Amino acid sequence: MHERRPEPTRRELLLAAGRDAFGRMPYDEVSLSEVAQEAGVAHGLPFHYFKNKRGFFIEVVRSLADEMRIAYDDLNGLPHGEALRAAINRHIDYFEQRPHVLLGPIRSNLVTDSRVRDVFEETRWDGALAVLRLIGIDEPTEGIRLLMRSWLAFHDELLVQWILERPVPRPALVEVLVAGLTSILGSVTLLEAGTGPDLSALHEQTA
Template sequence: MPDLRRARLSPEERRAQLVAAGVNFLAEHSLDELTMDVLAQRAGVSRPLLFHYFDTRQGMHLAVVTTARDSLLLASEPRPELEPRARIHDTLLRITEFVRQHQSTFHSLVRGIASGDPAVRRVVDESREVNADRLLDAFTALGTADSPALRVALRAWVSFTEETLISLVIERDADPEDVVRFLEATLDGVVAATDTLRV
């Protein structure tokens, strides 16, 4: 890791580099292991400098998790030029590939924040809402009626998908296309089941 003190950076650039060092840390470690001392050592800066940029350890965690979350959302952003079914398949495949390439980071996002700061948990929950909304857009485009039941089902399915990706992609190294086919089948089943719930 280069010594960040040697570079002349704007405050925004320095903060971004510190956050990037924290995100890189997640590639091999859990979020709970990321302390101010650890980040200062990895980034080659003083501990007081980190407090200047982040105020608290929780503030540093929030910045790191937000950046990691945004990377996942950007990597899996739906391609609007695709028809809805192809869009779902393409998005799921890109999420699966992201998980394969950033296993520890994804694991930290999904499981590493369970007992963490509420603000950090909220950042991860926001990503689930975004993914559920993306699916809602696709299914309403396919003719499925929007309803509270559909929204609940899609939100729950996103959480199910996170655990599936950990179990099948990270822990078992399953073939991405097989994983996506499985996820598509469960997604269709969950959406179909909303017809039985009148809310």
């Protein structure tokens, strides 16, 4: 018998409704009262759990990162090239369905808020580490960490422009992101002595 999953708590219901709301609307248009109504809980509960809209948004961002980590879980053990392309495709799927998560709050003046910025950086880096693990890099060196942060900036800007304009086919976008990661991580030997990671498998596509 399958173990029955517990019912979501009211806090979890609010976070789920918040992910949906911030995924559909810019930050300024999200109402905590409407989020509570959508979650089927009392209107005062968002303030009880999160104090204010800013605190709620921060926890929603953290829960988004948790969703992305879960999305990567079943990719572990796949060939590195296949796992990386699947992860990138899932990432694109996620933001295609929730464009304002990428185009709204993340690129708004909220990023000047130090606490919000710290949460964004924390969640982005968690995602970067998950990608590195998928391609066999469990303990990145300082050089790889530096280069991976550069790839994240490249990834985010490229994805934003693609979602806004769709100038190239999606498979081409995925291959550019793979090629970019391969190239930038391959340059780690310019920063550190020794042999860089073996990234040859990333060039291999499944049929």
